[in-house]
Amino acid sequence: MAVVERLIWQIETDLHTDLSLTSLSERCAVNVHHMCRIFQLATGMSIMSYARARRLSKAARAVAHGQDNIIAISLDAGYGSHEAFTRAFAHCFGITPSALRSHRSIATLDLMEPFEMNKDMIVPVAAPRLEERGAMRVVGLGIDCAFGNTGAIPALWQAFNARENEVENAVPGALYGVCCMGDGAGNFRYIAGVEAKRLDIRDGAYRYPRTPICRLHP
Numbered sequence: 001m002a003v004v005e006r007l008i009w010q011i012e013t014d015l016h017t018d019l020s021l022t023s024l025s026e027r028c029a030v031n032v033h034h035m036c037r038i039f040q041l042a043t044g045m046s047i048m049s050y051a052r053a054r055r056l057s058k059a060a061r062a063v064a065h066g067q068d069n070i071i072a073i074s075l076d077a078g079y080g081s082h083e084a085f086t087r088a089f090a091h092c093f094g095i096t097p098s099a100l101r102s103h104r105s106i107a108t109l110d111l112m113e114p115f116e117m118n119k120d121m122i123v124p125v126a127a128p129r130l131e132e133r134g135a136m137r138v139v140g141l142g143i144d145c146a147f148g149n150t151g152a153i154p155a156l157w158q159a160f161n162a163r164e165n166e167v168e169n170a171v172p173g174a175l176y177g178v179c180c181m182g183d184g185a186g187n188f189r190y191i192a193g194v195e196a197k198r199l200d201i202r203d204g205a206y207r208y209p210r211t212p213i214c215r216l217h218p
Contacts, residue, residue, distance in 0.1 A: 003030050004042045006154070008115050011051050014151045015058070018078065019051055027155045043115060053112035056092045059085075063097045064106045070097045138176050139167045140193020147186040153177075160192040171195040 006028045011019065024047065025032040039047050059077040063070060074085030074097075089097050093109050100106070141160045143152055157177075164170070175194050182188040 003028060003035060003038055007035065007039055007047065010151050011047070011054070012114055014149060015051065015054055016076065016078075017149060019048075021047065023152075027151050029155050029158045050112070050115070052088070053092065054114065056089060057109075057111040057113070059089070059097075060093060060100065060106055060109055060111060063100050064104050066101065066104070070101065073097070137196050137198045138178055138191060138193040139170070139196040140176070140178075140191045142189055142191040145188055145190045147188075150190070153190055153192070156190065157192045164194060167194055167196055169197040171197060 007024060010024055010027050021032050021036065025035050028035060036047060039050075043050065045053075055077045059073050062068065062073045062076075067073070068076075070085075071082050074082055077085060079085035079088065086096055086098075089095075089100075093100070095103075095109075100109075141156055141163070143156050145153065160175075164175075171194065173195075175192070178191040178193065180189050180191065
């Protein structure tokens with residue numbers, strides 16, 4: 001998937017969070033300057049302008065449809081106060097949120113719809129197959145995630161792919177994305193890794209890489 005498509009996917013996936021250029025560049029595995037330049041060339045607007053317009057457009061629909069109160073909508077859109085949200089909303093659409101709620105129509109608003117990704121670059125994925133197997137050992141890289149914030153996982157896989165050859169005695173074949181150490185609040189540890197044979201460390205048959213990577217033991 002090209003950089004612009006990856007950016008759009010990341011922005012739309014985590015539009016409700018406090019996005020930053022640094023976090024987006026890490027997730028897309030691309031230099032910040034290069035990322036900003038190609039997005040501007042491809043769309044005619046900056047990344048943050050696009051994200052802001054998308055948030056306000058979603059907020060406009062919520063206001064017009066009477067969803068929640070305006071203060072709650074402004075907080076969901078990432079604004080710390082009703083006044084800041086009203087100023088940004090009026091600057092973007094030429095109408096205040098309260099006036100829009102009275103009109104209850106977005107027909108005259110110039111909303112920012114999500115940019116469409118190149119459909120030719122979307123790879124069809126078969127339905128998942130459920131299997132059961134015994135205990136196994138997975139060696140890889142891990143990050144802390146939450147069910148509502150998994151945008152860093154693609155970059156984790158890119159980082160692991162660059163270091164996969166450091167895993168000694170890896171079992172050829174499938175790679176594994178492992179969710180573990182979950183809690184009741186929706187937080188968990190995600191591991192991108194490969195199965196590795198368990199060997200007796202005492203006989204010197206296994207050597208750890210100089211920079212340790214995460215291991216899961218059954």
